[in-house]
Amino acid sequence: MNEEPQISPETDEPETEGLGETVQGLKDNLVENFHEIEETYLTTRDQAYELNRKAVDFIQANPGTCIVGAFAVGYLVGKIAKRRWWI
Numbered sequence: 001m002n003e004e005p006q007i008s009p010e011t012d013e014p015e016t017e018g019l020g021e022t023v024q025g026l027k028d029n030l031v032e033n034f035h036e037i038e039e040t041y042l043t044t045r046d047q048a049y050e051l052n053r054k055a056v057d058f059i060q061a062n063p064g065t066c067i068v069g070a071f072a073v074g075y076l077v078g079k080i081a082k083r084r085w086w087i
Helices: 019-061 063-085
Strands: none
Touching: 019 063
């Protein structure tokens, strides 16, 4: 990859034959990778929005269950922290 360019004996300048094709290939590869990353980002974002919507709907439909669950999780985290760090 890090090859030194060959020097043309006639002109004393680096030969650039095939360099345009290499650059074009790299550009095409970069554009393709960008589009794949963009598609992954958009899919992940849509899934996160859908998950958030479902969570909000569940919380609105079952507020008591969520409050009890939050207390239970807090209690467990407190117990674990107390044992681990002697708080």
